[in-house]
Amino acid sequence: MRRRELELRDIRNFLALAETLHFGRAADRLGIAQPNLSQQIKQLEGTLGHALFERHARGVTITPVGEFFQRRAELLRDNLKDTIETAQRIGRGEEGNLIVGFSGSVMFSKASTVIERYRSGYPNVDLQLRELHANEQITQLLDGTLDISILRDGEPTEGLTIRTLMREPFVAILPQDHPLSVKKTLRPEMLKEERIVLFSPGIARLQFERILGLCLAHGFRPNIVQEAPQWATVVSLVSVGMGISIAPACTSHLNVPGVVYRPIQSDSWTSIDVGTRVELKNPAAKTFLALAQKIFGLEPRRHL
Structure with a gap:
């Protein structure tokens, strides 16, 4: 018979009992009935093949196997928490990787302020800057090398969205x-x-x-x-x-x-534009785009 795999619920239940050493208090913390908790702990011990607790009339004590399992389970819990928080930061565009292309002349505009504020506002994003001619930026946006570009006179291109940030004479x-x-x-x-x-x-x-x-x-x-x-x-x-x-x-x-x-x-006139793929997936690129639009202070024009 195939042995069942451990679940996150097993870790949560085990740690509640290991930290309280009392089925009733652990069950209250978890919000489940005490008999259900007792059964789930027995199933966990059956899966491991060893007792994690010794039961007594006044409570439980943890076994050497249980002590080892507790240390590792706490690491798993902490790692899971960190994983969830990191994933949430990436989803918000606060962490991750971002490759930005730019035309040299745009750095004499507010584009330099965009980059400066983005670096200070999102220090956990690995920001890479690549100075390229406009045609090179278009190519690298299309093939996915660049996440976003601030370019001079971005040419409307199928597969890309070009938003005008400013015009100048x-x-x-x-x-x-x-x-x-x-x-x-x-x-x-x-x-x-x-x-x-x-x-x-x-x-x-x-x-x-x-x-x-x-x-x-x-x-x-x-x-x-x-x-x-x-x-x-x-x-x-x-x-x-x-x-x-x-x-x-x-x-x-x-x-x-x-x-x-x-x-x-x-x-x-000539324009300073921001270019992305039509389907912008990188959350860090989305936050960069929003910051650029805010700093330039113009309602962007859009060409598909």
Whole structure:
């Protein structure tokens, strides 16, 4: 005959009796009838093949086997409690693992505050940050490498949800001695004869298209003479006379000697977005998303 397996109820009943050494008080603690408790303890002893208690008229005493079993049972109880509490923290997004992708330029926005507050508010989450181009982030969100991304001009993609956190205008990045640097603001058509330093559309297609669209809307196609992978590199190339650039306004935080930033008079904009898979399963990603939306303080736009 197959011996029955131990259940959590067995551990709970045993510990109540081991701690009270009295069937009546143990039964009261458990909220069950004393005869039922007595029967369940006998079944437990039968399963183990050894007595755990010696019964007396005035109560019970625990046997050496029972003493050993009590120590291990207490460990099981404590481990179970810790397991339940850890699972609950993971479910609330307070513990676990989170891999966040980000575009370099978003760190000049409130995105840096989001990361700082998330790290301090959720210290038990193993947070990993990966700086990637927008197209790389899209790919890694789709294949599950990234849990969530804060990206520049996130392109609507099947299988992903892209929520807009903020929009910002464009600025022109000029060498300090450029003739247009004396102006406070620039009209886009003032840039039509300029040599442009930009990046390849293979790095961030939607951002490239938005800059291109700004130019085309004002009657010219930009003369791109040099490509660079990062905005910091673009600004540095402008500083050595390779040309000018059109960039998100936040790049003006890059304090590079020899360049100036001038607002462009246009309704065109670039966005900072947060991207996730449509079915967001990681609770830590959900708390990160909620914090990002709170800090940016905007009702998110949503594209499926």
